[in-house]
Amino acid sequence: MEVSKRLQAVTESQTLVMTKMARELAATGVSVINLSIGEPDFGTPQFINDAAKQAIDDGWSHYPPVPGYPELRKAISEKFKTQNNLDYAPEQIIVSGGAKHSITNVIFSVINEGDEVIIPAPFWVSYPEMVKLAGGVPVFLNSSIDTDYCFDIDDLKTAITPNTKMMLFSSPCNPSGTVYSEPFLRQIAEVLDKHEDILVISDEIYEHIQYGDKHTSIGSLGLLKDRVVTVNGLSKGFAMTGWRIGYIGAPLWLAKAVDKLQGQFTSGTNSIAQRAAITAISGSLDETYKMRDVFHKRRQLVYDGLSEIEGIKPNLPRGAFYVFPDISSFFGKSYNGKTINNSTDLCLYLLEDAHVSLVGGDSFGNPECVRISYAASEADLKKALENIKTSLNKLQ
Ligand SMILES: Cc1ncc(COP(=O)(O)O)c(C=O)c1O
Structure with missing residues (x-):
């Protein structure tokens, strides 16, 4: 065996x-x-812990809806709108067991054997492994410290082939801490906009840990309509790694696919953590x-x-x-x-x-x-x- x-x-x-x-x-x-x-x-901030305790006392002990509680999906949809200028209706939001799970769900929902996924290096260790596990082929864009780990846009153009299905990156980036500026994100979006079969996964899990820059979501630039999946979660910005809450805003067809996948894999995300997440997402960022x-x-x-x-x-x-x-x-x-x-x-x-x-x-x-x-x-x-x-x- x-x-x-x-x-x-x-x-x-x-x-x-x-x-x-x-x-x-x-x-x-x-x-x-x-x-x-x-x-x-x-x-974890005390007001979030209190919300979780309350959720236990209030008896939130049953299977949650597979894509997440409606109140949480609504709170995330509003967060995307007010903080990121992103338009995802609550039906386009899926809550999962951490951003890692959210990203895996999306990859497994769209990648077929041999599909190529463009990943700028340095990258978060799990990206290529998730892609390989789904039968896809990671294609890397190299960079160095001399350009603050931003790749050359011409390399992106040449990396695109008829097999390219997706581009996946994090900004702020793990491991480099690089933040893609709005002009750089726009350059990326302009290149990909010409290739209507390529989906973008924008991993924004470190959104709230930035020093001076205003966070920009690639999905807010008015390009790549219905082709950006924005990933976020509570692990980093709210010190909630163990609670395992991640989420996506995605095109509706893809949100439905992830719902279906999750329905067979996990039956949704921990109920108590989700109830506390409503408080975290709608609360103060102090x-x-x-x-x-x-x-x-x-x-x-x-x-x-x-x-x-x-x-x-x-x-x-x-x-x-x-x-x-x-x-x-x-x-x-x-x-x-x-x-x-x-x-x-x-x-x-x-x-x-x-x-x-x-x-x-x-x-x-x-x-x-x-x-x-x-x-x-x-x-x-x-x-x-x-x-x-x-x-x-x-x-x-
Ligand atoms: C870039 C990036 N994306 C996603 C994750 C996963 O976050 P989560 O704890 O929500 O699964 C991490 C965690 O290290 C990360 O660095």
Whole structure:
């Protein structure tokens, strides 16, 4: 007996692998600073917790409607309109078990064997794996730190073939923190507008964690009519990773398809989390902005710290809570008989020597870099930067 060929072709999530290794090392008594994690280190705001407790007491214990409670779909539809200038009627909203599930649903609803999906690199680790699992073929657009990880629009034009079915990206981006500007999004939309069979998935899960820019949704630009799926959720902006609430606004035909798929797979999303989500989505963003401001301060701390380490070329992210510095100058260097050949080698070295856990950029489609999450306390970040500096200085 063996697992399916499709699953065999899927790579395990490197962020989870590094987190697991960090936990294992910590279990041996070593004090490890885990900067490989992709979740806010804050608790969920109290008013949302209270709404969940109330939902339990009010007896929301039965199967929810498969696409989500009507009040929640209405609240999301209004959020899209007022915050993002997007027109999705409540019937076009589907609530799922996290944005990860939302994206998987869409991919599985439209991708046939051999369909190509354009994904700008660096990308969130799960995108290509989801596409492969659905029988699709990921097609990458490369970029580097020198253009703040924005790809060349001409590369997008040449990547499009008769088999292209979809383009999928996140802005703000995990892992780079890059925010696509409105002019850049418009350039992307103008190219894709000419290809009416291509669907766009715009992953906006880090919408509320941005430093200075006003968030722009590609679906609000007046192009790509009925071809943009906007993905969002509560994990990052509301510190609700464990609640597993994600959602999409989609063309009606696709929302119906996802409803059908979800009806066979999950019977809808956890009822209590959904009831609390109504409060979160319709409530004030004050708590969200407080968390964003803390992330903003930490971003500067990490950027300044990295800038002082010889050999590291840091980027200044405009959103999310990751820095994605270029560390390729260490390739070929060694310490204690161990040579660093790639970004994963560097992460393993730093885990062992600096007791800091990071994730290699190779798993995000950019092998020159490492991802550092600053969803950690200032004290931990300072200590981690010190340790990283000491360890990197040992490499010859
Ligand atoms: C870009 C991006 N999209 C989606 C997700 C998944 O979010 P959720 O917790 O809602 O499934 C993540 C989580 O790390 C992410 O970084």
